[in-house]
Amino acid sequence: MTTGELAMVIVGVLGVIAFAALVVALVRVLDTLNAVRGEIATLRADTDDLLRDMQATTDAARGAVDEARDDLERFDRVLGSAEAISSAASRRSVKVARIALSTPIIKAVGLASGVRRTASQLRRRPAHLELDDPEART
Numbered sequence: 001m002t003t004g005e006l007a008m009v010i011v012g013v014l015g016v017i018a019f020a021a022l023v024v025a026l027v028r029v030l031d032t033l034n035a036v037r038g039e040i041a042t043l044r045a046d047t048d049d050l051l052r053d054m055q056a057t058t059d060a061a062r063g064a065v066d067e068a069r070d071d072l073e074r075f076d077r078v079l080g081s082a083e084a085i086s087s088a089a090s091r092r093s094v095k096v097a098r099i100a101l102s103t104p105i106i107k108a109v110g111l112a113s114g115v116r117r118t119a120s121q122l123r124r125r126p127a128h129l130e131l132d133d134p135e136a137r138t
Helices: 003-124
Strands: none
16 A cells, blocks of 8 residues: 555545544534524423413503502592682681671770770870869860
C-alpha cells in the first residue's frame, strides 16, 4: 500500500468518524428538540389553566367593581340628598332663630334706647329742680 492510498484510507476513516459524530450530534439535537416540544406542550396546558383561572378571577373582579360602582352611585345620591336636607335645615334653623330672637332683641334695643333717653333727659334737668316740686312743673 502506498502512502497516497494510506492517506486516502485515513481521510476516509476520519470522514466516517466525523460523519458519525455529526449524526450523533444531530440525534442529540433532535432529542433535545423533542424534549423542548414536550415542555412547551406542558407549559401550554398549564398556561391554559392559568388563563382560565385568571379569566374567572377577572370576571369576578369586574362584577365586584360594577357592584362597588353601583354602591358608590347610590351613596353619591344619598350624600346629595343629605347635603340638600342639611342646607334646607340650616336655612330653616337660621330663619327660626331670626324669628324667635328678633322680637326679644328689638324689645331689648327699644328698652335700652328708652333708658338712654330717660337718662339723657334726667341729666339735662337742672339739679335744683326736684321731681316732687309742684312749681318746677310749670
